[in-house]
Every structure is written in C-alpha cells, then in structure tokens.
Amino acid sequence: LTMFDKTDGLPGFITDVMRHKGVLYATTILGVYWLDATVQPARFRPVANASHTQGCYNLIPQDEGLIAGCYGDILAVQGKTATSIPVSNRSAFNILTSIHPSERAADTFFLVDDTWAGVYTYSEGTFQHRHTLEDFGQIIFTLDEPATAGPAATWLYSWTEGLTRVVWQADGVVQRSFTLTHAEGLPEHVNALFWQEERLHLLADEGVYRLEPAPGGYTLAPSTLLDPMGIAATAQVGPVVDDASGRRWVLRNTATTAWHQTPEGTWQQASGGLLGVLDGEEPYTLYTEADVAWISRNNTLFRYDVARDETRKGEPLPVPQIRQVYSLVTDSSFYGGYAAASALALPFALNSIRLYYSVPTYRLGADLEYRVRLVGLETAWSPWTTEAQKDYTSLPPGDYTFQVEARQGPFRRSAVQAFTFSIIPPWYQTGWAYLIWSSLFAGALVAVVRGYNHHRTRRLEAERRALELQVADRTEQLRERTDELEERNARLRYLNDTLQVRTVELRQSLERNKEILGITAHDLKNPLGGIHALAEMLAEDLYDLPAEESVEQVALIRDEAGRTLTIIRDMLDRYRQDGDAAAVTLDCQPTALEPLLRNVIRWNTKQAVEKDMVVQLEASVQPSVLVDAAALQRAADNLVSNAIKYSPSGTTTRIRLEEAEDGGVMIQVIDEGPGLTEEDKRKVFGKLQRLSATPTGGEHSTGLGLFIVKQLVEAHGGTVGVESEAGRGATFWIKLPPEVMDAAVSA
Numbered sequence: 229l230t231m232f233d234k235t236d237g238l239p240g241f242i243t244d245v246m247r248h249k250g251v252l253y254a255t256t257i258l259g260v261y262w263l264d265a266t267v268q269p270a271r272f273r274p275v276a277n278a279s280h281t282q283g284c285y286n287l288i289p290q291d292e293g294l295i296a297g298c299y300g301d302i303l304a305v306q307g308k309t310a311t312s313i314p315v316s317n318r319s320a321f322n323i324l325t326s327i328h329p330s331e332r333a334a335d336t337f338f339l340v341d342d343t344w345a346g347v348y349t350y351s352e353g354t355f356q357h358r359h360t361l362e363d364f365g366q367i368i369f370t371l372d373e374p375a376t377a378g379p380a381a382t383w384l385y386s387w388t389e390g391l392t393r394v395v396w397q398a399d400g401v402v403q404r405s406f407t408l409t410h411a412e413g414l415p416e417h418v419n420a421l422f423w424q425e426e427r428l429h430l431l432a433d434e435g436v437y438r439l440e441p442a443p444g445g446y447t448l449a450p451s452t453l454l455d456p457m458g459i460a461a462t463a464q465v466g467p468v469v470d471d472a473s474g475r476r477w478v479l480r481n482t483a484t485t486a487w488h489q490t491p492e493g494t495w496q497q498a499s500g501g502l503l504g505v506l507d508g509e510e511p512y513t514l515y516t517e518a519d520v521a522w523i524s525r526n527n528t529l530f531r532y533d534v535a536r537d538e539t540r541k542g543e544p545l546p547v548p549q550i551r552q553v554y555s556l557v558t559d560s561s562f563y564g565g566y567a568a569a570s571a572l573a574l575p576f577a578l579n580s581i582r583l584y585y586s587v588p589t590y591r592l593g594a595d596l597e598y599r600v601r602l603v604g605l606e607t608a609w610s611p612w613t614t615e616a617q618k619d620y621t622s623l624p625p626g627d628y629t630f631q632v633e634a635r636q637g638p639f640r641r642s643a644v645q646a647f648t649f650s651i652i653p654p655w656y657q658t659g660w661a662y663l664i665w666s667s668l669f670a671g672a673l674v675a676v677v678r679g680y681n682h683h684r685t686r687r688l689e690a691e692r693r694a695l696e697l698q699v700a701d702r703t704e705q706l707r708e709r710t711d712e713l714e715e716r717n718a719r720l721r722y723l724n725d726t727l728q729v730r731t732v733e734l735r736q737s738l739e740r741n742k743e744i745l746g747i748t749a750h751d752l753k754n755p756l757g758g759i760h761a762l763a764e765m766l767a768e769d770l771y772d773l774p775a776e777e778s779v780e781q782v783a784l785i786r787d788e789a790g791r792t793l794t795i796i797r798d799m800l801d802r803y804r805q806d807g808d809a810a811a812v813t814l815d816c817q818p819t820a821l822e823p824l825l826r827n828v829i830r831w832n833t834k835q836a837v838e839k840d841m842v843v844q845l846e847a848s849v850q851p852s853v854l855v856d857a858a859a860l861q862r863a864a865d866n867l868v869s870n871a872i873k874y875s876p877s878g879t880t881t882r883i884r885l886e887e888a889e890d891g892g893v894m895i896q897v898i899d900e901g902p903g904l905t906e907e908d909k910r911k912v913f914g915k916l917q918r919l920s921a922t923p924t925g926g927e928h929s930t931g932l933g934l935f936i937v938k939q940l941v942e943a944h945g946g947t948v949g950v951e952s953e954a955g956r957g958a959t960f961w962i963k964l965p966p967e968v969m970d971a972a973v974s975a
Contacts, residue, residue, distance in 0.1 A: 230531040237261065237272035242524035245515040246287040248294050252522070253305065254529060257283030260296050260305060278303055278310035288329050288337075290350065297327035302339075304353065315339070317346070317357035328370035330382055336400070338384070340367040345386075347402060359401045364389055371421040371428070381405070383421060383428060390414045391430070393446075406445045413448055422468060424453055429468070436468070454478065456495045471516035475534070479514055479523070545642040548585050548598065548634045553649070556580040556621065572649040579651050580621040585632050587642065596636050604628040625653035756792060759785055814856040814943055816968075821893065822847050824857060825883055828864045832872055839877045839925055843868065847885040851893050853968040855944055860962075863940040864895060866933040867960045871899035873923045875957075891966040892946075898959045904952040912950055913938040937962070944968060 232238045240256035247253070252263040253275070260278035264271055278284070282299035289295075294305040295313070300323045303310040315324075328338040335350045338361075345367050347359040361367075369385040380396040390409035394402040408414050415432035422429050427438040429451055436451040453468065459478065469477045476495070513524040519535030553563035555578050562581070563572060574581070587596060597612040604626055610618075612635065627650045634642040655661055763785060822845070829843050836843050864883075871881040879900035888894040901921065904912060908919045915935040934948075937960075941948045945965045952958035 232263075232272060232529040232531070233527055236269070237274075238529060239527070240283070241527055242513060242529050243284065244286045245513055245522045245524065245529065246289065246294065247515075247517060248287075248289055248305075251307075253287055253294060254524075255284040255287055255296060255298075256527075259298075260284055260287075260303065260310060262308060273308075275305055276309040277312075278305065285326060288327070290335075295327070295329075295350070297324075300324050302327060302355065313350075313353060313355060315348070315355040315357075325366060326368070328367065330370070330396075331372045338367055338370055342366050345384075347400065349400070361394075361402065364392075369418070369421045371423065373428075374423060374426070385418050385421060391418070408439075408446065408448065424468065424470075427451075429453060431468070469514050469516060471521070473519060475516075477514055477516060477521060545634055545636055545640045546587050547643045548587050548632050548645050550583060550585050550630070550632070550645065550647045552584040553647075554582040554584065556582055556619065573652055574649060575652050576625060576654045576657075579623040579625075580619075581623070582617055582619045583630055583647070584617050585645070586616050587634050596634060598632055598634050600630065600632045602628055602630050609633075623651050625651045625657065759789060759792070814859060816854050816856050816944075818852050819855050819857040819860070820850065820852050821885055821895070822850050824861055825864060825885060825895070828861060828868050829883065831865055832868050835869065835872050836881070839872065839875075841872055841875065841877065842880045843872070843883070844880060845883045845885070849885060849887050849893070851885075851887075851969055853893060853964060855964070855968055859940045859943065863937045863962060864897070866937050867897040867962070870933055870960075871897050871901065871958075873925070873927045874921050875899045875901040876924050888963055891969070893964045893969065895962040895964075896959055897961075898957065900957045903954045903956050903958050904950065905954050909950060909952065913948060934960075 234240075238254060238256065238261055240258035242254055242256050244255045245252065252265075254261050254263070254272065258279065260275040261272040262275055264273050278296065284296050284298035284303070286297045287294050287305075288297070290304075292306065296303040296305050296310065302313045302315065302324065304313050323341055324339060325342060326340045328340070330336040330338065336358075337348050337350060337355065339346050339348050339355065343366070345361040345364040346357055347361065348355040349358055350356075364384075364386060366388065367384050367386050371383045373381045373383065382394055382396070382402070384392045384394060386392070390407060390412075391414055392404055392408075393406040395405050396402055410416055415430065415434050415437065417433045418430050419433070420431040422431070427440070430437045430439075430448075436453060437448050438451040438453070439446040440449055457478065468479075471477060512526070513522070515522040519533060521532045521534060523530045523532060550563070552561055553572065554561050557578050557580055562574065562578075585598065585600075597614055598616060599609045599612050600618050601607070601609045602620060605620070605623070605628060618630075628648070630647040630649070631644050632647075633644045825845055825847075829845060832843060868881065868883065875881060881900075882896075882898040884894075884896040884898065886894050886896075901924075903921075905920050908921070911917045912919065913934045915932065917935075938948050941962050941964075945967060947963045948961065949963075950958055950960050
C-alpha cells in the first residue's frame with residue numbers, strides 16, 4: 229500500500245485518476261498532475277498550463293491525449309502540457325461545471341452548467357454545439373446503455389430533473405423517453421450510476437437500487453447485487469466496479485474490498501480490505517489496472533497492490549525475537565539472544581536498559597512495524613513504529629514482562645513475544661535491612677517517649693490546677709453574659725414581630741394603590757378618548773357645522789370631562805373615608821335606565837363609526853332603579869366598549885334592557901365577536917386576566933375592564949355573567965335585584 233498527498237506533489241482534494249500512454253494522471257481541485265516514476269520515491273508533478281484555482285473534476289481519453297474537465301474551462305492534455313479547448317456557443321452557459329462523454333455516439337459530449345445542458349461534438353480540437361437539452365438542470369452523472377438492437381440511449385442524472393433516459397436520433401439530437409423524479413420515489417442523493425447484470429444500478433445514501441423494466445417505463449427496487457457478499461442493499465457503499473482481472477471492487481466508508489467469483493458461482497473476498505486505512509472515510513475515486521487499484525480519499529491517493537496483498541495474506545508473520553538486553557550504565561550486554569532467558573535478575577545499580585528485537589526473516593520489506601509495552605510499568609501499547617529497540621531508564625525494583633508485536637501492512641500481524649526480568653532492590657531496601665532499621669528506631673523511640681512522658685506529667689499537673697481556677701472565673705462571666713444575651717434576644721424578637729406586621733401592612737397598602745391606579749386608569753381611558761375624539765371632530769368641522777351641532781359637540785365634551793372629574797373625585801373620596809383605594813362606595817339615587825344606556829351608546833359612537841359598526845338599544849321595559857348612576861354607567865360602558873373592541877368591522881352590538889325572571893332588571897350586551905373558550909369563561913372576570921381573543925382594530929387592553937364591572941355590579945347587590953361559544957359571539961349580562969326597583973319606588 230503506497231500513499232500520495234501534497235508532500236508527494238499532489239495537493240488538494242483528488243477528483244479523478246487515469247493512466248494514458250503509460251503515464252498516470254490525476255485531477256484535483258487545484259489542477260492536473262502526472263506521476264513521475266523515474267525518481268525514487270515516485271512523486272507527482274503539475275501538468276504545464278493546467279493549474280486551476282476552481283479545480284478540475286474528470287479525465288476523458290481522446291485520440292492521442294486526454295480531455296480534462298475543469299470549472300469554467302476544458303483542457304486538452306498532451307504529455308506534460310495542457311491547452312484550452314475552444315467551445316462554440318460559449319455564451320449559452322455561465323460557468324462550465326461538468327463534461328460527460330457518450331460512448332454510444334463517437335466524439336459526442338454533454339457540457340453542463342448550473343442551469344443549462346447541451347450536446348457537443350469534439351472535432352479538430354474544438355467543441356461544436358449541436359443540440360440544447362431543453363428544461364434541464366445541472367447534470368451530475370451520465371451513463372450509456374450497452375449496445376442493443378434498438379436505438380442508442382443514455383441515462384442522465386440531475387439534481388433538479390431526477391433520472392432521465394434519452395434516445396439518440398439520426399441527426400444527433402437526443403429525445404427524452406423516460407423520467408423518474410424524486411417525488412416519484414427516486415432517492416434524494418444519488419452518488420453514482422453503473423451497469424451490472426444487464427440492469428442500471430444507482431448508488432444512493434440509502435443503499436443500492438436497480439431499475440426494472442415495467443409497463444410504460446421502469447420501476448425502482450432494492451438491488452440484490454451485493455447479497456452474495458453479505459452486504460445489505462441498504463448499506464452505504466461507493467462505486468461497484470469490475471476490473472480486467474475479474475475482481476469486483478466494493479467501496480464503502482468502513483472498508484474497501486475486492487472479490488472474485490469461484491467456478492461454483494459464489495463470491496469470495498480477494499483482499500484483506502483496506503480497513504484501518506480508510507476506516508470512517510468515504511472513498512471518492514476508484515481506478516483499476518491489472519492487479520493494482522488507485523483509490524482516492526479526500527486529499528490522499530492510495531496505490532493498492534491487491535495481488536501482493538493476496539499473496540502475503542496467507543503467510544503468517546514470524547514472532548519477533550528479543551536479540552539483546554543491553555545495560556545503559558556499563559555499556560555491556562546482559563543477554564545476547566542466543567538462548568531463552570529464564571527469570572533474568574538485574575541489580576538495582578543497573579536499572580537502565582535497552583532491549584533490541586526483530587522478526588527472524590530476511591524476506592520482509594521496509595514496511596515492518598513494531599509496538600511494545602512493559603507490563604509492570606505500562607498498561608497501554610506504544611504507537612506502531614519502525615524502531616527495533618526500546619530504552620527504559622531508572623526502573624524501580626520489581627518484576628517486569630516486556631511484550632513486543634510486529635505487523636506488515638494493514639493485514640499481517642504476528643503473535644506477541646514476551647520477555648520476563650526483574651530489578652533486584654538495593655541492600656538497604658531488603659527485608660532484613662528494614663528489620664534492623666525498625667529495631668533501632670523502636671528502641672530509641674521508647675527511651676525518648678519515657679523521658680518525655682515524665683516531664684510532661686509534671687507540667688500537665690501544674691497546668692490543670694491553673695485551668696480549674698480559670699474555668700471557675702470564666703463560668704461566672706458566661707452566666708452573666710448569657711442572662712444579658714437572653715434579654716437582648718427577647719427585645720429583638722419583639723422588634724422582629726413588629727417589623728413583620730408593618731411589612732404586611734405596607735405590602736397590602738401597595739397592592740391597594742396599584743389596584744386603584746389600574747382601575748382609575750382604565751376608567752379614565754374611555755371618557756378621555758371620547759373628549760379627544762369629539763375635540764378632533766370639532767376642530768376638523770368647526771366652520772362647517774351649524775351652531776346648534778357645535779354647541780351639542782361642546783356639551784358632549786363637557787359631559788365627558790365631568791365624567792372624568794367624577795372618577796377622580798370618587799377615588800379621592802375613598803382614600804379620605806378609610807384608606808382602602810379598592811373599596812367601592814355608592815351614592816344611590818333613583819335613576820332611569822334607558823337614558824343611562826343611551827348615554828353609554830353616545831360615548832361609544834365615535835369608536836363604533838370608525839369600525840363601521842352599529843350599536844342598538846332594545847328596551848322592553850323602562851324601569852327606574854335606585855343605583856349609583858355613575859358606577860352603573862361605568863359598568864355598562866366597559867361592556868359596550870369591549871364588544872366594539874373585540875368585534876370585527878361591519879357587525880352590530882345590541883344592548884337589551886328587560887325584566888328578569890325574579891322581578892329584577894337584566895341588561896345584556898350582545899356582540900358578534902370571536903366568542904370565548906371554556907378556559908376564557910373560567911377566568912373572564914378576574915383581575916388582570918388576558919383572554920384568547922385580541923382587539924380587532926389594534927386597540928389596547930389592560931385586563932381590568934371586566935373585573936371593574938364585577939366589582940361595581942356586586943356593590944349594588946347584583947350579579948354578572950357571560951354566555952358564549954367560541955366563534956359565535958358573546959352575551960355579557962348585568963342582573964340587578966328586585967330590591968333596587970322597590971327602593972326606587974319608595975324613594
């Protein structure tokens with residue numbers, strides 16, 4: 229196995245390989261190169277005038293030379309030199325991206341760019357345009373059908389058009405006869421086309437497929453081509469190529485293998501496979517000649533001698549032998565390899581050694597490699613290397629086993645050879661030396677301990693008496709300090725309890741302030757909006773309106789301003805009464821409901837007109853009730869403004885005033901908006917709740933309106949509710965009890 233890359237004169241991603249007139253050529257993304265075999269080691273050299281920064285992608289044999297397809301150009305390669313080939317109708321395409329020959333039509337080629345494809349004839353050093361393939365995207369692969377009695381045909385694969393069969397006409401024009409698109413089951417990523425067993429095969433990311441004739445065309449089915457080799461049809465494979473020696477090459481990203489067919493018709497692997505060299509990498513190009521295969525992988529080109537590999541594969545690699553154990557301290561040899569060494573023991577002073585080893589044969593090449601490890605010092609094997617010696621310095625005392633293994637190429641590997649030896653510890657680290665040291669140390673330690681204990685006992689007795697006096701004094705001090713701390717602790721507990729109570733009161737006050745601020749802001753929004761709208765109307769039509777209508781507009785502005793002042797005074801009165809900003813205080817007076825509701829309609833007329841909506845009042849009764857007119861107007865105004873806000877343009881909002889079943893009064897606001905979901909109805913009257921519906925005119929929503937309605941109505945002893953289905957509008961109702969009517973009559 230020989231490898232070539234940029235260090236051997238072959239830079240860049242390798243796209244194609246071909247031998248022509250005894251010279252091997254290769255294309256990369258940087259140009260065209262030829263292999264100079266007259267030097268050792270052989271290396272690639274650039275073809276003159278063939279350097280392309282955008283890259284070349286394929287080689288095509290033609291007459292006395294080669295044609296090299298490059299991005300934006302086509303080169304004629306003659307020996308070590310290249311020249312550009314003129315192309316007619318050059319303006320028809322943008323940048324030439326590929327060139328494909330047709331074996332069924334002599335000197336005929338497909339020239340392709342990103343959006344265009346044409347049929348050309350190569351003659352007298354020029355490409356002549358003959359025919360344009362209409363409505364064809366970029367062609368990636370072409371493959372001619374084998375010669376038959378019928379007309380010549382070629383298969384084309386395009387990312388955009390899919391797989392197409394074209395038939396050659398007598399005048400050199402091609403005509404479509406069948407197309408299979410990705411939408412009709414063609415795999416998304418087709419990597420190659422090839423003929424095997426009289427069928428067109430497709431290599432895709434999902435596996436290998438074949439086309440079977442069918443009525444009206446062809447059908448796609450998983451291929452059984454690789455079944456005899458134990459490779460599933462859905463395995464990710466590269467090209468499948470039959471070489472001149474009868475081998476079938478299968479390229480995969482986990483192994484590249486060659487197979488041959490036995491007389492019985494079965495397939496057997498003819499090589500060990502390039503597993504370990506191409507493991508995890510997808511081969512890109514395969515070019516075979518005799519017993520040699522050229523395989524490219526990214527930026528590396530491999531030359532694989534399969535015949536030599538098959539010969540060596542059957543030979544076991546001899547076990548490597550330990551030739552010498554050499555002292556790095558005395559420059560002398562402990563062991564010469566002439567006989568098996570048993571339990572070689574080395575003194576500690578000679579604990580730096582070198583081991584020599586080799587495979588006992590003269591027929592091995594220069595690709596022999598070794599790996600070693602020293603059990604007792606190392607657990608992992610060393611990397612593979614051609615070095616046949618290993619040094620170990622300053623080895624600690626102990627028993628060791630030196631292991632060595634050899635390999636040649638990716639397939640031949642020897643058994644492991646083991647050599648055992650030991651490093652003898654120095655005399656001062658032996659067992660009897662440790663025993664003497666221990667005895668001497670123990671005797672000295674006993675004498676020191678006895679003297680130290682006598683002196684320490686006398687000193688400790690004196691210290692004990694002094695400590696007893698100190699403990700008594702400190703105990704009294706601690707008792708006094710404890711009483712003082714308990715008193716302070718009780719004071720702190722009282723202050724903490726007081727602080728917690730004040731904190732709760734402050735938090736409640738802040739919550740009330742936030743609530744009244746939100747309610748007031750919400751209530752002020754409608755009257756202030758009405759003032760703004762009426763002022764705009766008055767400003768726009770001031771000189772066109774009759775005096776009576778201008779006076780009416782000014783009166784409306786006055787009423788809206790009065791409503792705003794009433795809301796502000798109401799908020800201030802609540803603070804003065806009891807400091808509860810959220811409490812509702814009513815000033816109930818006999819009030820006619822129909823005029824009250826007509827005022828609400830008048831407040832919302834501007835908003836309704838802007839959305840082309842109608843607000844109607846349907847009053848079947850005209851009751852007088854004892855209520856706070858401003859509070860009830862605020863509640864009704866919130867319901868009506870909500871109906872306008874959430875209903876689409878062109879709809880009608882109805883206000884229905886009628887007698888309730890229990891003798892009270894029912895006010896209903898009926899809209900044609902989006903309605904409420906079950907989740908909406910559970911939280912509709914909550915504070916700061918956001919519902920699923922959104923305003924239809926981009927209006928603002930605070931989430932407080934319906935909460936305020938509920939507060940105001942319940943302060944009158946009434947109830948609120950809603951009836952709705954999603955998508956069918958909503959009916960919000962206010963029900964006042966009979967007592968408010970009786971009270972109005974009494975008043």
